[in-house]
Amino acid sequence: MSLFRLLPALQLFYAQFASAQTSSTSISASTPTALSNNLLPAALLEPTISPNATQISSAPQSITTIVGVSRRTVSISSNATSTSSFSPQPTNSQPCNGHVEFCNRRFSNVSMVVAHNSPFAVAHNAASNQALPVLTQLNDGIRGLQFETHILNGTVQLCHTNCNLLNAGSLEAYLELVSGWLADNPYEVIAIMMGNDARVSPTTYIQPFTAAGMLPYLYHPSVPTANLTQWPTLSEMILANKRVVVMLDYLANQDAVPWLLDEFSYQWQTPFSPTDPSFPCTEQRPPNQPDDVSRDKMYMVNHNLNIEISDLIPGVGPMLIPAYTLLDAVNAVSGNGSLGVNVEQCTSMWGRPPNWLLVDYYNYGNFNGSVFQVAAMANNVTYSQDSCCGTVLSNRAHGKFSQVPVKALFAVFSFLVFLFS
Structure with a gap:
């Protein structure tokens, strides 16, 4: 089997590895998509990063594709105040059959x-x-x-x-x-x-x-x-x-x-x-x-x-x-x-x-x-x-x-x- 034919699998492994390096203590909102972000090949994914990951009640970046949203993280301080931010998560930029919209x-x-x-x-x-x-x-x-x-x-x-x-x-x-x-x-x-x-x-x-x-x-x-x-x-x-x-x-x-x-x-x-x-x-x-x-x-x-x-x-x-x-x-x-x-x-x-x-x-x-x-x-x-x-x-x-x-x-x-x- 050629290396090229293994590319999607290698990219999938990379995406899963990269995901494992993100915060393990945050509370994540579920993503209402047919596929988890972690199931898409890395070549199908492109990170979207909030301009300020520590800002209060930050909004996710606009989603222009059919998979992937920023995950919401909630932090509770000692004085009972909370802040929420959105950690960088991948969004799809690789077309399926010529169009990103088709992937999902x-x-x-x-x-x-x-x-x-x-x-x-x-x-x-x-x-x-x-x-x-x-x-x-x-x-x-x-x-x-x-x-x-x-x-x-x-x-x-x-x-x-x-x-x-x-x-x-x-x-x-x-x-x-x-x-x-x-x-x-x-x-x-x-x-x-x-x-x-x-x-x-x-x-x-x-x-x-x-x-x-x-x-x-x-x-x-x-x-x-x-x-x-x-x-x-x-x-x-x-x-x-x-x-x-x-x-x-x-x-x-x-x-x-x-x-x-x-x-x-x-x-x-x-x-x-x-x-x-x-x-x-x-x-x-x-x-x-x-x-x-x-x-x-x-x-x-x-x-x-x-x-x-x-x-x-x-x-x-x-x-x-x-x-x-x-x-x-x-x-x-x-x-x-x-x-x-x-x-x-x-x-x-x-x-x-x-x-x-x-x-x-x-x-x-x-x-x-x-x-x-x-x-x-x-x-x-x-x-x-x-x-x-x-x-x-x-x-x-x-x-x-x-x-x-x-x-x-x-x-x-x-x-x-x-x-x-």
């Missing part, structure tokens, strides 16, 4: 952007759903990685519909990149949501996750399903270094693989592969779930607009491609069919913002990275618009993808010829 929030109380079919960023392939690779996605702020999996020659592969149409490589190779990023970013929490398109045993996924070095990061829930109040806070997950929640849509078995969560036992989704630009907020998967159950679980808005092209190819069943030329509007902060409006509508309908905002080509919108602005608004935090997106400049999606439908039809036609030849 539950995992179920943060809205995150999900890259739909994250690995499918293959240039000149109409079956792609992203323009930028996974490391760029994560660096830009993507915290949900969603994709489908297939089996090819006994290996779990990242393919879109069919490995002859788009094959983005093995799951193991993809996870190796994610594992390296997690090691370099010890204060980030992410989710991985996999589609079991081959309907294989959940134990099939143990090998690629193990070989990629992901197992130490995987969160193991204490219950087979969780409501909104049963999730840990981000800081708790960071302290335990269990910073990855992995879900499988079908055939998960948590008795056999405890870290591979049954997705629809923990969250639900709005209509999948939407073609309706109004993006309904109704619950679709799992089917027939009572509203009271849905209101107490995390949920995802599928905000990736598709166009059905099967009518253009006689004899072919339903086939969808992303609405490329509408990405600027679909991923926008405001306007008809925008992600911003969709989040507002779902928040109004369900009484809270969605946990997951699933999008195609996340880097496009009314400005590059506008999807992150929407998430920030849902989370009531600020977003820096110049922090996205990779090496992509200010190209408008409409211009970039103006010829994609033609290319897509050609690719689909070529694929069908291959299948039926």
